[in-house]
Amino acid sequence: MNYNSLRIDVLTLFPAMFQGPMTESMLWKARDRGLLDLRLHDIRDFTTDKHRTADDIPYGGGGGMIMKPEPVVAAIEHALIDAPPGTPVILMTPQGRVFSHRIAVELSRHERLVLVCGRYEGIDDRVRQLLITDELSIGDYVLTGGELPAMVVIDAVVRHIPGVLGAEGAANSDSHADGILEGPHFTRPPLFHGLSVPQVLQDGDHGKVARWRREQGLRRTWERRPDLLLTAELTEDERYLLGRFADEDSRRATG
Numbered sequence: 001m002n003y004n005s006l007r008i009d010v011l012t013l014f015p016a017m018f019q020g021p022m023t024e025s026m027l028w029k030a031r032d033r034g035l036l037d038l039r040l041h042d043i044r045d046f047t048t049d050k051h052r053t054a055d056d057i058p059y060g061g062g063g064g065m066i067m068k069p070e071p072v073v074a075a076i077e078h079a080l081i082d083a084p085p086g087t088p089v090i091l092m093t094p095q096g097r098v099f100s101h102r103i104a105v106e107l108s109r110h111e112r113l114v115l116v117c118g119r120y121e122g123i124d125d126r127v128r129q130l131l132i133t134d135e136l137s138i139g140d141y142v143l144t145g146g147e148l149p150a151m152v153v154i155d156a157v158v159r160h161i162p163g164v165l166g167a168e169g170a171a172n173s174d175s176h177a178d179g180i181l182e183g184p185h186f187t188r189p190p191l192f193h194g195l196s197v198p199q200v201l202q203d204g205d206h207g208k209v210a211r212w213r214r215e216q217g218l219r220r221t222w223e224r225r226p227d228l229l230l231t232a233e234l235t236e237d238e239r240y241l242l243g244r245f246a247d248e249d250s251r252r253a254t255g
Contacts, residue, residue, distance in 0.1 A: 003163035006108065007037040009079035010150055011072065012117040013054060015040040017147045027155065030164045038154070039079075043067075046074040055120055064121035069130075072116065072123055076131045079114045087112040089133045091123065092146030092153070096135030099153060101177060103136070107153070108160035115153065117146030179232030181225060183216025215241060 010018065018040055021027070030036035044052040048070070055065040076089055088110060097103075107113060116123070116132065128135070138149045158164055186197040200212045218238055221228055222245045229242065 003035055003161070004111070005035050005037055006111065006113070006158070006161055007039065008113045008115060008154060008157075009039045009041060010115045010117065010154075011041045011043055011075045011079060012145075012147055012150070013043050013067075013119050014117075014145070014147055015042050018151065021151050022154070026164060027158060030158050030161065033163065035161050035163055036158055041075050041079060043071050043075050046071040046078065058121065062121075066121055067119060067123040067127075069124040069126045072127045073130060076114060076116065076127075083112045083114075086110075087114060089114045089116065089131050090153075091116045091118060091128060091132045091135045092137075092149040093118055093122070093135050094137045094140070094142050096137040098140075099136050099138050099149075099156070101156075104153070104156040105160050107157045113157070115146075115150045117150050119145040179228050180214075180217045181221045181228070183213050183220055214238070218242065219245060 012018070018038075022038055023031075027036065027038075031038060044054050047054055047068075053068070054071050055067050058064065058066045080087060080089070088107065090113065092115060116127075136149070136153060138152050143149065186201060190197045190202065198212070200208050218241055221232075222242060234242070
C-alpha cells in the first residue's frame with residue numbers, strides 16, 4: 001500500500017537537539033519508511049557576518065537578546081523553495097494557540113510544514129508579520145526555546161500519517177481523539193501483586209470489551225478531565241452513565 005509522506009522543515013539555532021528524539025522509535029520508523037522527511041536547518045547558516053550573529057539587543061532596552069530578522073527570514077524562504085501554496089509556517093511560542101489533538105490531525109494533512117524555533121527573548125516581530133502563518137504553544141509556561149515544543153508537535157503530528165503506526169487507525173483510539181480519555185490497559189500476567197486483570201478482558205467477548213473500555217474511558221474523563229465532557233459527542237446511554245457517576249459521587253460525599 002502506498003502512503004503519502006510529510007516533509008517537515010525545522011529552523012533552529014540548535015539542530016543537534018533533535019538528533020536523539022528524532023532518530024528513535026516511531027519517528028525513526030516513519031523516516032525509514034519514507035513517510036517523514038525531516039530536515040533541520042541551522043539559522044546561523046543564513047547569517048552574513050563572520051561571527052554568524054543571529055541575535056542582537058532589543059530596541060527600547062530591557063534584558064535579553066532578540067533573534068535578528070534577516071537570518072530567520074532567509075531560512076524560512078529557503079525552506080519554502082518549491083513548497084506548495086498554503087504551506088504552514090509555524091512559530092513555536094508561548095503566545096500561540098494551545099496545541100491539541102485536533103490541531104495535530106489538521107497539520108498531518110499537509111504535504112509540508114515549517115516549524116520555527118524561537119530562542120532568547122523571542123524573534124523580531126517583523127518575521128511574524130512577513131512570513132509566519134500560525135503560532136503554537138504546548139502549554140501555559142515558558143521554556144528556554146522552541147525546540148522541545150517543536151519535537152512535541154512533530155511526534156503528535158507524525159503518528160497521524162497513514163502507515164506510521166502499526167495498526168491502521170490506531171491513533172483514532174488515543175486519549176483526546178474523540179474528546180474522551182482512554183481507560184486502563186492490562187497485559188500478562190493475569191494476577192500481579194494481588195491485583196487481577198478485569199474478567200471482562202479475559203473472556204474474549206469483543207462487544208463487552210468495547211463497552212467496558214468506553215465506560216472506563218468515560219469514568220476516567222469524569223474523574224480527571226470533566227471539562228472535556230462539555231464538548232464531547234456523547235450518546236444518550238453515555239449521558240446516562242455520566243449521571244450514574246454523578247449519583248455515585250454524591251452518595252460517597254454524603255455517606
